[in-house]
Amino acid sequence: GDSVTQMEGPVTLSEEAFLTINCTYTATGYPSLFWYVQYPGEGLQLLLKATKADDKGSNKGFEATYRKETTSFHLEKGSVQVSDSAVYFCALGDKLSFGAGTTVTVRA
Amino acid sequence: DGGITQSPKYLFRKEGQNVTLSCEQNLNHDAMYWYRQDPGQGLRLIYYSQIVNDFQKGDIAEGYSVSREKKESFPLTVTSAQKNPTAFYLCASSIEDSYTDTQYFGPGTRLTVL
Numbered sequence: 001g002d003s004v005t006q007m008e009g010p011v012t013l014s015e016e017a018f019l020t021i022n023c024t025y026t027a028t029g030y031p032s033l034f035w036y037v038q039y040p041g042e043g044l045q046l047l048l049k050a051t052k053a054d055d056k057g058s059n060k061g062f063e064a065t066y067r068k069e070t071t072s073f074h075l076e077k078g079s080v081q082v083s084d085s086a087v088y089f090c091a092l093g094d095k096l097s098f099g100a101g102t103t104v105t106v107r108a
Numbered sequence: 109d110g111g112i113t114q115s116p117k118y119l120f121r122k123e124g125q126n127v128t129l130s131c132e133q134n135l136n137h138d139a140m141y142w143y144r145q146d147p148g149q150g151l152r153l154i155y156y157s158q159i160v161n162d163f164q165k166g167d168i169a170e171g172y173s174v175s176r177e178k179k180e181s182f183p184l185t186v187t188s189a190q191k192n193p194t195a196f197y198l199c200a201s202s203i204e205d206s207y208t209d210t211q212y213f214g215p216g217t218r219l220t221v222l
């Protein structure tokens with residue numbers, strides 16, 4: 001069945017460092033791909049999405065490209081801030097397919 | 109403001125008691141979902157509903173029940189049959205249950221069994 005494999009954390013970075021969180025997927029159809037972010041004690045919020053191969057989703061300095069050839073949707077940000085500290089979830093456009101989440105901590 | 113509300117934010121239950129978690133949305137979405145989140149783990153689907161008066165079990169439905177009598181409401185009951193109910197519960201909705209729709213999440217309810 002469809003599934004998502006996400007890089008395990010936790011990840012600790014200094015401010016202004018480069019962030020990459022790897023995500024690969026297995027899918028029989030052509031689902032959309034999502035990154036959600038969860039701040040402490042809150043629900044998930046959509047960070048970005050891509051609906052088809054080669055689409056790039058972007059928001060708040062984060063980017064991810066839907067790569068069909070490598071079945072990947074890696075999340076990147078060039079210069080992180082303390083406010084980016086959160087848990088990040090990769091997800092297939094299917095209610096059953098969330099990654100385990102990667103906890104990111106950014107130190108000042 | 110459109111969105112999803114969950115109440116209460118924190119809930120304490122004694123063993124052997126049933127408890128109901130509220131989820132309301134005013135986004136006019138057809139599909140609604142309940143997930144459970146345990147520390148350091150991803151989300152696991154408990155139940156979902158594609159339309160009013162219809163719902164399906166997810167991966168971990170045992171010990172839980174739901175109803176969908178109104179489009180905007182999807183309450184979850186945690187019964188005494190649920191062996192380990194202490195967790196963070198998240199409700200979500202989407203326009204439809206499809207591969208392309210974004211899910212919108214509520215703020216969550218943290219349930220603790222005493």
